[in-house]
Amino acid sequence: MSIPDHASANFRTMLRAAENDDLALLECSDAITGQPRYVICTVSFDGEEYLFTPFGHLADGNPYEAYVPPDAPTRADE
Template sequence: MAIPDYARLNFDTLLRAASDGNLALMECLDAATREPRYVLCAVGRSDGEYASTPFGHLADGNPYDAYLPPDPDDPTGFLVSPTT
């Protein structure tokens, strides 16, 4: 499965921010649920002001329970654990 261009560009920006020391972990509120989220942000400075660009939040709880990884034997599929 191909990763879309916007995701690659965002990932490249995130890597650049990390290598430049401009990556921050910020506590924010989820706009829909108002629950606290810990968000990875690139931080820039313009005219003496700081600007943060959010890229995503850290998974709450066990991240292995939150995501299904790609299936190495099927480029269009994902590994799904059997339901019990």
Template sequence: MSIPSHAQSNFQTLLRAAGDGNLALMECLDAVTGDPRYVICAVGRNDGDFVFTPFGHLADGNPYDAYLPPDPGDPGGFIHRGTPGEAS
């Protein structure tokens, strides 16, 4: 599977911000649930003001429970819980 170009571009921006020391971790509220989120932001400047561009939030709880990884045996698939050979 292919990662879309906008996601690759955002990732490169995030790497540059990290390399330049221009990352921040901000506590925000989820716009839908109102739950607190810890958001990774790139920090820039605009006319002397700081500008924070959100890239995503840190996973709550165990991040291994939040995501299904790509399946190395199926370029278009993902490993699902209970897949033979996978630890549950």
């Protein structure tokens, strides 16, 4: 399974933002559950206001339990 172009482009954007100290961690609410989420955002300034672009949120709990490699069995397979 290969990583889609849009995901690679977003990752490169996030790396550039990190190099320029233009990353922020914001507390937001999940749109469906309302639970707090800690969201990684890039930060830009349009001359009048700061713009925050969300790229993803930090995993709750143990991330080693939340993710598996692409072809590994999942809990859904049990």
